Amino acid sequence: MRMRPEAGQYAAHFEGYVTSVPEGDLLQLLREQAAATQAALELVTEEQGAYRYAPGKWSLKEVLGHLADTERVMSYRLLRASRGDETPLAGFSEELFVQGASFDRLSVKQLQQELSAVRTSTLSLLSGLPEEAWSRTSPVNGHATSALALACIILGHEKHHLKVIQERYVS
Numbered sequence: 001m002r003m004r005p006e007a008g009q010y011a012a013h014f015e016g017y018v019t020s021v022p023e024g025d026l027l028q029l030l031r032e033q034a035a036a037t038q039a040a041l042e043l044v045t046e047e048q049g050a051y052r053y054a055p056g057k058w059s060l061k062e063v064l065g066h067l068a069d070t071e072r073v074m075s076y077r078l079l080r081a082s083r084g085d086e087t088p089l090a091g092f093s094e095e096l097f098v099q100g101a102s103f104d105r106l107s108v109k110q111l112q113q114e115l116s117a118v119r120t121s122t123l124s125l126l127s128g129l130p131e132e133a134w135s136r137t138s139p140v141n142g143h144a145t146s147a148l149a150l151a152c153i154i155l156g157h158e159k160h161h162l163k164v165i166q167e168r169y170v171s
Helices: 012-019 026-041 046-050 060-082 094-101 108-127 131-135 147-169
Strands: 137-140 143-146
Touching: 012 147, 026 108, 026 147, 046 060, 046 108, 060 094, 060 108, 060 137, 060 143, 060 147, 131 147, 143 147
Parallel strands: none
Antiparallel strands: 137 143
């Protein structure tokens, strides 16, 4: 898959994630990102995992858990869209998800493995999609969203948070 979705195929608040995705084979970009993320996390200590760069901000462990949770949610949405399911899907509260998960009780290694497992599952789903499925949409939080857009959101979302991790957590 080598295209980007058109602006009308996703909600405007996802624009930054979608436009940050470089041109190229989307599955390959997702594989490369997964490898780069795993390599970067190999160096993260438990002390760094507990770090919060400001009061009220998530710990690095919570950011990693948020990445896994968000990819799960977006992959589910992508599955629904790609299969042509037009049942409206609600939004989700990332704050509620992080609060309910207690990610700080897990080790960095556990969170790294979870993130890897989620990406493996996403890649498995994407690699089996027929060409016509990429343009199918589902209403997500009141906006028609294509399977292609959701795949780009997954990539762009992780890209955004990896930049934050490098700038604010492990620099």
